[in-house]
Amino acid sequence: MQFVEYTKRRLTPPILNLLLPVKMVFKKIMLLVLVAVSLLLSDQVGGTSISREEDMELQKELKRLNKPPIKSIQEEGGTIIDCIDINKQPAFDHPLLRNHTIQMRPSSYPKETVIEDSMILKPAIIGLKSGGCPQGSVPIRRTRKEDLIVAKSLSSANVHPLTLQQPGYHFATARTRDSTKKYYGARAWISSRNPSVEIDQFSEAVIWIQNRITDQLNSIQIGWTVNPRLYGDNHTRTFTYWTADGYQKTGCFNTLCPGFVQVNAHHHFGAPLSISGGSIFNQYAFVPTVYKDPGTGNWWYLVKTDKAKNEPVGYWPKSLFTGLADFASEIEFGGEVYSPPSKPPPPMGSGLFIPNIWPKTGFIGKIHTVNGFNKLVEPVSLTMATFSDKPDCYHVKYQGFWGFIVRYTMMYGGAGGPNCRD
Template structure:
């Protein structure tokens, strides 16, 4: 069977059929589809070449759709893009980064669970889990790339490569950051990221994330993780788990999730690029994702809920600063404007506080001597008429924290 039908009339295409369709795709046919937009023959050739390379030689053991209908394919760990070829299998993950003493929970906060569970089935009856030794890769189509313009634009963090400047830099045209920032030498760190689902449409996006990066170096280098509401990329207005990196200020390097030969995923329970399935309620229960980065053994390891998910090899950063450590911690929000500035966080200003404004709490970093330290953040809010941030510290479970966000609007530059 190559396609299964859901009650709403949609089809599920198996991996073999999908890759065969890529191999036989013709520009003349694609150009007649609404998804083609202004895609040139040259761009189409680059798309099919990129996707052919991304999926070449992969043996998929299982495929399924998430709650939003995005398709994921279970591939052997050694067959993912960053390891394909002669790369050795991943090293054993180090223990999570050390954390300062104290209780790191919240009475009214609910932790995000990994998206994949053996007991879950998708709308087609497929198990929403990957067998041992495999990880889930989100399936990418020519139509998704065409919506961004080209393969190069597809890999950029911002639509069509616009506004590429480092996090914490002055606002650049079509994007804004509102965060808590500390410049300090570090090997990574930790925070609890409060999850919301603000209303975002089209190609605009809103993000809450951690950045560990360089301090005003040229070029900027970062590793990033958090959630993103980005309908133009993921086809959903729900919050999506994402990672990103760049070694040259978002110019020629960087990509989301597993979309290039960079991140090595080792954990089969999390869906990079998959919906998180939960969001906080105004005045009610708060949903959190515990996120940590840790540079150990020559790799930037990512931990979610204290469990290793995978790593960026520090060699990606060449002779740059992030090959040996970061110089800046950033926790907070980012938005991208298309036809109006979207909400950030919950859509409430920072002064709304607990259960109303978005936050990162228990913000820590790992000093270069490998000891945990509580951060000392500084609020960064270049457009306070649209987005604000408020930094403070308190008793357990807050420690160092930042509230941030705002409604956006028509004039936030």
């Protein structure tokens, strides 16, 4: 130790006096670099820049959305599901729902007109594997800051088939053609697939229930999506999106804003789905029903958990909407993809389109709408209009009645790729 100290003293006059200023400058530079990096990291999430004011607002929004849980469940992959007191869920932060009385069950269920029975098609396995949340609480996916930023960026660019084309978005859909009819809901079997997408892309299969009679589009979307930015992985997961003003100021994905009232202790938006295989005997489908409760006017979401049971998950209160407060003017079924215009767009559906082989192709089968008598009816007398903004890349065909397995069916999809770039 003495030798070291002696050496330092002996070196100071000729050498260290020259090195100290350089050392101090280097420290300052490193400090500035670290500050810049920390600011960059704190102000950019998911590739989106945000200001300090926006960051503070996001922190407030997280505090509002993430209510104190009664219990937390960690799913495979790290997603955290919080069990929230049903009376304290985020839905009731909406100004229109401050004094809302929860409707625990629908006043009535849509009446079945066709017996759905198949040994081949199976409802996708869905729901919390841990037994669900305790009584009096509901499962809600814990929101992260990056979820809010990504959802905001996706929502601000949200588009719909038949709107003005926006770069990067592509659709292949079939919709009800007669705009003079009134619809009160829909059900379909959406074949579950797992198309390959990159971090800044998504691929979806969707049912749109909407009213465009008024100046502002009212819409409820429900289906599955592979969306790494929204969910943080490449699993096929359930999702919803709603709006009451054409995606301007109202609505959001799932429960990332107040609105949807959850009542089920086992099911939540963002749940992973079991995926269809190549064999005809390994076909899974996500089976949602969205319909207007004739007693309350609320739009209920039911999910089929087995061949005989449709469980109520929750509802969008009537008070959220204008046009949909009365009825839907059209129902649409199909696929949607997004990719930055600089990249080749991703696959849609199964990535294949073989119109005569439904197990290999993305399909939405057993299509029903709900009529004014709260009955599920097949589109026997309806003609469906098909639409694809890139028909050489993403294909669509309304098959009509196509046998007793899939019944009234539309098929959609395509591989995407370099030739489909905008």
